Amino acid sequence: xxxxxxxxxxxxxxxxxxxxxxxxxxxxxxxxxxxxxxxxxxxxxxxxxxxxxxxxxxxxxxxxxxxxxxxxxxxxxxxxxxxxxxxxxxxxxxxxxxxxxxxxxxxxxxxxxxxxxxxxxxxxxxxxxxxxxxxxxxxxxxxxxxxxxxxxxxxxxxxxxxxxxxxxxxxxxxxxxxxxxxxxxxxxxxxxxxxxxxxxxxxxxxxxxxxxxxxxxxxxxxxxxxxxxx
Ligand SMILES: [Mg+2]
Numbered sequence: 447x448x449x450x451x452x453x454x455x456x457x458x459x460x461x462x463x464x465x466x467x468x469x470x471x472x473x474x475x476x477x478x479x480x481x482x483x484x485x486x487x488x489x490x491x492x493x494x495x496x497x498x499x500x501x502x503x504x505x506x507x508x509x510x511x512x513x514x515x516x517x518x519x520x521x522x523x524x525x526x527x528x529x530x531x532x533x534x535x536x537x538x539x540x541x542x543x544x545x546x547x548x549x550x551x552x553x554x555x556x557x558x559x560x561x562x563x564x565x566x567x568x569x570x571x572x573x574x575x576x577x578x579x580x581x582x583x584x585x586x587x588x589x590x591x592x593x594x595x596x597x598x599x600x601x602x603x604x605x606x607x608x609x610x611x612x613x614x615x616x617x618x619x620x621x622x623x624x625x626x627x628x629x630x631x632x633x634x635x636x637x638x639x640x641x642x643x644x645x646x647x648x649x650x651x652x653x654x655x656x657x658x659x660x661x662x663x664x665x666x667x668x669x670x671x672x673x674x675x676x
Contacts, residue, residue, distance in 0.1 A: 451618065536575065623668075
């Protein structure tokens with residue numbers, strides 16, 4: 447097995463690698479719910495920031511009065527349909543990459559530090575965004591919405607995968623970069639470094655209240671030292 451990498455960095459997508467990616471993601475969820483259940487829903491009144499896609503769909507359906515049984519039954523179909531719709535409608539996202547994100551991913555790649563995704567996006571939606579943003583080549587793997595109940599569970603899956611690949615061992619520094627208090631909580635729950643970027647909806651003050659290990663306005667100012675202590 448290869449020697450472990452000098453570090454591992456996990457990235458959230460929305461508000462972290464990308465911002466203002468447009469309504470297409472939300473529209474894909476609404477269209478998928480409509481075509482599977484016939485119910486008209488909306489993401490208004492759903493605090494989508496920091497939420498996992500399946501939880502967003504559940505909340506949309508609940509707000510529209512759907513029964514728990516119907517929600518449970520339709521979820522796998524809605525999830526499949528939403529991903530198919532998004533793959534078709536996702537716009538060019540190259541200009542939606544957050545400041546400094548592309549350069550940071552490039553620097554990690556140059557140093558042989560694996561980078562991966564930990565995101566509330568469904569698998570195909572997350573990868574599609576990365577592809578259309580031109581970031582796909584920098585990301586080795588990902589843990590996506592349908593794999594766990596919450597973000598802490600997704601981080602756990604990502605760590606297990608990286609360990610299985612021989613990229614990390616008990617000594618490797620691991621960081622999670624995110625724009626939401628939920629990202630900080632997920633890092634904490636897994637005892638990895640919580641790096642908060644104020645490029646999403648949560649302001650620096652709100653993020654600071656959750657005591658991340660590092661807090662920066664955006665990724666342009668993130669050094670390897672701040673990220674991984676390298
Ligand atoms: Mg986010």
